[in-house]
Each structure stands twice: as C-alpha cells, then as structure tokens.
Amino acid sequence: xxxxxxxxxxxxxxxxxxxxxxxxxxxxxxxxxxxxxxxxxxxxxxxxxxxxxxxxxxxxxxxxxxxxxxxxxxxxxxxxxxxxxxxxxxxxxxxxxxxxxxxxxxxxxxxxxxxxxxxxxxxxxxxxxxxxxxxxxxxxxxxxxxxxxxxxxxxxxxxxxxxxxxxxxxxxxxxxxxxxxxxxxxxxxxxxxxxxxxxxxxxxxxxxxxxxxxxxxxxxxxxxxxxxxxxxxxxxxxxxxxxxxxxx
Amino acid sequence: xxxxxxxxxxxxxxxxxxxxxxxxxxxxxxxxxxxxxxxxxxxxxxxxxxxxxxxxxxxxxxxxxxxxxxxxxxxxxxxxxxxxxxxxxxxxxxxxxxxxxxxxxxxxxxxxxxxxxxxxxxxxxxxxxxxxxxxxxxxxxxxxxxxxxxxxxxxxxxxxxxxxxxxxxxxxxxxxxxxxxxxxxxxxxxxxxxxxxxxxxxxxxxxxxxxxxxxxxxxxxxxxxxxxxxxxxxxxxxxxxxxxxxxxxxxxxxxxxxxxxxxxxxxxxx
Numbered sequence: 236x237x238x239x240x241x242x243x244x245x246x247x248x249x250x251x252x253x254x255x256x257x258x259x260x261x262x263x264x265x266x267x268x269x270x271x272x273x274x275x276x277x278x279x280x281x282x283x284x285x286x287x288x289x290x291x292x293x294x295x296x297x298x299x300x301x302x303x304x305x306x307x308x309x310x311x312x313x314x315x316x317x318x319x320x321x322x323x324x325x326x327x328x329x330x331x332x333x334x335x336x337x338x339x340x341x342x343x344x345x346x347x348x349x350x351x352x353x354x355x356x357x358x359x360x361x362x363x364x365x366x367x368x369x370x371x372x373x374x375x376x377x378x379x380x381x382x383x384x385x386x387x388x389x390x391x392x393x394x395x396x397x398x399x400x401x402x403x404x405x406x407x408x409x410x411x412x413x414x415x416x417x418x419x420x421x422x423x424x425x426x427x428x429x430x431x432x433x434x435x436x437x438x439x440x441x442x443x444x445x446x447x448x449x450x451x452x453x454x455x456x457x458x459x460x461x462x463x464x465x466x467x468x469x470x471x472x473x474x475x476x477x478x479x480x481x482x483x
Numbered sequence: 484x485x486x487x488x489x490x491x492x493x494x495x496x497x498x499x500x501x502x503x504x505x506x507x508x509x510x511x512x513x514x515x516x517x518x519x520x521x522x523x524x525x526x527x528x529x530x531x532x533x534x535x536x537x538x539x540x541x542x543x544x545x546x547x548x549x550x551x552x553x554x555x556x557x558x559x560x561x562x563x564x565x566x567x568x569x570x571x572x573x574x575x576x577x578x579x580x581x582x583x584x585x586x587x588x589x590x591x592x593x594x595x596x597x598x599x600x601x602x603x604x605x606x607x608x609x610x611x612x613x614x615x616x617x618x619x620x621x622x623x624x625x626x627x628x629x630x631x632x633x634x635x636x637x638x639x640x641x642x643x644x645x646x647x648x649x650x651x652x653x654x655x656x657x658x659x660x661x662x663x664x665x666x667x668x669x670x671x672x673x674x675x676x677x678x679x680x681x682x683x684x685x686x687x688x689x690x691x692x693x694x695x696x697x698x699x700x701x702x703x704x705x706x707x708x709x710x711x712x713x714x715x716x717x718x719x720x721x722x723x724x725x726x727x728x729x730x731x732x733x734x735x736x737x738x739x740x741x742x743x744x745x746x747x748x749x750x751x752x753x
Contacts, residue, residue: 286651311651322644323519323699332641335652367699383648 237299238263239391239421240285244294247284253292254280258446262391266421267413269436269452271429276443278425279314282393285423286311302390309336310389310420312380314396320369326379327351327364333386347386354382358412374405381412391421398428410435429454487721495611499730502613503716505621506677506686509628511709513670514687515694516663519701520643523688525562528577530671530683532558532584537605537680538591547605548617548672554584555668563664608679608731610720617676624673628666632705639663640701677716678731686712689738696749715741 238261248254255277262268272278283289285296286309302308310333330351355361358378363371371379377397384392392413398406413422414435426432433439439449441459449458490496517526536554540547558580565576592602604612632639642649642659650656671683678686694707718741719734726733 287653288647288650309651311648313645313647317647318645319521323515323695323701323704324640324644325700328640328701329644332637332644332648335638335641335649335654369699 236263239299239302241297242285242294243297245284245291245296246293247280247289247291248277249289251292254444255284255442256445258294260440260446260448262421262423264390264421265417266423267417267435267437268421268423269429269432269439270423270425270442271427271432271439272442274427278442279395281442281446282311282395282423282425285309285393308387308390310384310387310392311336312377312384312392312394312397314399315373315376315380316399318368318376318380322368324368325364326355326360326366326368326371329368329379330355330364330382330386333383336387336389350386351382354385355379358382373399377405377409381409385416389420391423392416393423395425396427397424398426398431406431490721490724496724498613498615498618499610499720500717501618502610502621502677503713503720505618505625506610506674507690507713507716508625508709509621509670510674510683510686511690511712512628512632512705513667514691514712515701515704515708516639516643517667517687518691518695519704522667523684524574524577525559526667526671526687527684528562528581529555529559529668530675530680531581532561533668533672533675534605534680535584535587535591538588538595541602542591542595547601548620548675551605551672551675552669554587555672556665558584559664559668604679605675606679606681607729608675608677608682608734610677610716610730610734613676617673621673624669628670631662631666635659636702643701678734682731682735685735685738686716689735689742690715693738693742693745696745711741712738 240262242258242260245258245260246253246256247258254275258281270278270281280289284291298308331347334347352361352364355364358381360375360378360382363375368376368379381394381397384394394413397409410431413424416422424432424436429439433452433454436452439452439454441447441449491500517523533551533555536550536552537547538550539554540550561580562573562576565571565579566573569576571579603609638649638654638659642654642656646656671687674683674686677683690708690711691704693711694704698704698707715738716734719737720730722728722737723730723733
C-alpha cells in the first residue's frame, strides 16, 4: 500500500535551527497515530511541516498523488488557545472557512452551505450556527473547528491537542467521533494526555528532537525512556507503568 | 430643519457632505478590518508617520497628500522590516516609525520659509475645506475598497480570522496582507482632511465599537460601522457649524457620545 504522506530524512525548525532532526515517517490510510512528547520537543513543529507552514531545512515530505494539487486533502484542527475569541465571526462562517482547504472559497453555490449545515447538524452544533465564536464553550469550539477541518473531505485529519479546555464528557464524545471517522480518514492526534488517547489510537509516535515510531498503542515507561521521550505515564489501571488498551 | 437644508445651498457644505459619505464608507470598512485583526496600533503608527511626508511636501513644495502617501506606505513597510528582519519587537518598531515621522515633519516645517497656514488642518482636520480633487481621490479610494472587499470578502475574512489556517491552505497570505496594508495607508491619508492625523484613529475604531454592540458578523460589521461613522460625521458637522467649533473635534466627540449612549442603553435595557 502506498503511503498518504511520506516523510524522509526531515529536519525542520525555525531560523535554520532544527527543532526536529532526521525524521523518517509514513502515514497510511486508516492510521490513527497519537503523537506524544514533552513541550518543546517538536510536536507542533512536525504538524506545521506536514501542513506546509514550515519549509524543511533538509529532507522532504511527499504526498500521494491524489493528495497534492489544488485540493489539499488535509483537515486541520489547531490549538483552540490560538484562536482570537473576540473576532467578529459566526460559527457558520468559521466552518465555511474550511472550504479554503479544497480551494473552492468563492464557490457561492448552495453546495457548500448545505454541506456546512450537514456537518453542523452531525456534530450537534447546528442550533448555534449564528452565534459569535466568543459565545461558545470549549467543547462547542472544538466541535465547530472539527466541522471546519472536515468540510474539505480530507484524507488525513490533523488535530493539535484537541483535549485542552474540554470537559471530560465531550472528550469521550470527541474520541468516539474520531474512531468512526477513522474508518475513512487517517488521523494524526497530538496530545499531552497519553493515558486517554492510548485507548483510541492505533500507534504512537514519540517526538522529542526526533521521532520514534511505536507500532502499537500500548507503551511502557521503559520504552518511553528508551525513545528518550521524557513524559510520565499516569495510569489508573491495575498494572502500573503500562498503558494498555481498554478492554471492551 | 430649514436651516439644515439651506446649508446644502452652500458649495462648501455640499463638498463637506460628500467627504463625510466617502470617509464613512472607507473608514467603516477598513476600520472594521483593523479592529478585528487587532492592528489598530500599526495603523496609528502609519498615520502619524505620514506627517513626515506632509512636512517634506511643504519644504519641497509639492502636494502634501502625495508626501503623506509616500511616508505612510514607507512606514508600513518599515515597520514590517524592523520587526521581521531587524528583529525589533513589533510594538517598539511601530513607536519608532510613529515618532520618527512626526519628528521629520516638524523639522521640515521648521525649515520651510514663511508661514504654513494649512498645518492645523492636517493635524486636526477641516472637512469644510476639502477640495474637489481631494473628493475625486476619496471617491476612487471608495470604489477600490468596495471592489476589493466584495471580490475577496471570504479570503479577507478567513485570513484575518486564522492566518495560519489560510497559509496551510496555500493562500497567498503575505500578498493579501501587503495589499490591505496599502489600502490602510491610503485610507488614512485620504481621510486626513476630514478629521486630521491626530484624530483619524477615531473614525477607524469608534464606529466599529458601536457596531460591535449589535453584531458579531463580519459582513454586517463592515456595513453597520460605515452607517455609524456616517451618522457621527454628519451630526458632528452640523454641531461644528452651529456651535462654531472645529469640525474634526466635533465629529470625534459625537462618535464617542453615540457609542456611550448606545452602550449604556444596551446595559440598561438588557
């Protein structure tokens, strides 16, 4: 199977100073990758490189043929804390701005509007579509931005810490939603909460200056130490030091 | 009412009325953009820096508005250069250009032989002395702004709201930002005659604050800000005429009163 995104020998950073070095990594269809690592380790830098916001210092990122061109095929949910909540924009327009990713901004047609409304309804935020984004709760914000990310029918969905400022109830709902979306969309999820995501993601990537791919969602503290990934695993299960899949 | 209508018989008043209409539309739209994107301070820097160009024009004897445009665009670029290339903090870069422009203006005017009678009208504005050629320039600016915002409305909105997302989508964000910066510079300079360099920020922010009381929708904000700007400017113009006080100051005062009254009304009616 050909990978959707293939990262080869990538070094990337700011002002020629690499934050990430020598990253080799492939993303395939139906992947659900949890990206973990300490603050400043380069998680967001990796996302920015994939999104084309940062140019590689070395190496390259290749996209599968049907992913390049005008249609980007990437859905992106940024950290909500970077959003200006006082900006005069309605929920509907925020979601509609997702049309940028498919390069069809000016298509006035009812198609886009209808699609926006369908997504809003699907995420349970249709009734607040005319509200200003400043009036929303954390959970509502996430849902609205997830709608925006999905509007362009992406093949890869990138989420940067979607669990910040969100209550536990919505967090569970969000991950359930992602599990369903994952049937058709590959997902890259950055999180600081490895305990929660490990029951949803299929594989884990530890990012700390470089990237270690762990082809399973169960990971032990020893393995993390081996990857030079200094984060603490907090478990509430019976087996300390190990995060396991929930048993359903 | 009759006295108000009689005023329109005067040529200078017709021109002032047109100037108010043009200023309200351009400042209403550009101001909404500035306020939403939180670049009021940059706009203040550009405005004040343009005074250097006015001084230079007096000194060398060419059209002051041309000098102002030159300095406004130069300072807009200069602020970006200082921030990005010379790595000076953005607010400091703005302050440097802000004061440098004012200082150059004062030096040039000091060096200019003779008396400079129009100086006050550039600093504080005098809508009653707007010339026909200035009106034409304001009209053209309005056409350009309305066309630009109609054609690229969605892109402008999305870039202003979430620049990173727009960049990720491959939009030419820097180009759009430079174009809007030029429009800001032109808006500021061509409206200097209405309220003056020192007071122009008011037309770019107060009507927007008032409109923001009633809408959080960007498109409605553009329109409503222009409406409030017009109400404030035209009432200020009448007040200035009947009380015989400077028009620029009267307009600002009216804008603030309108905002204050409506803000309080919203508080009490809620």
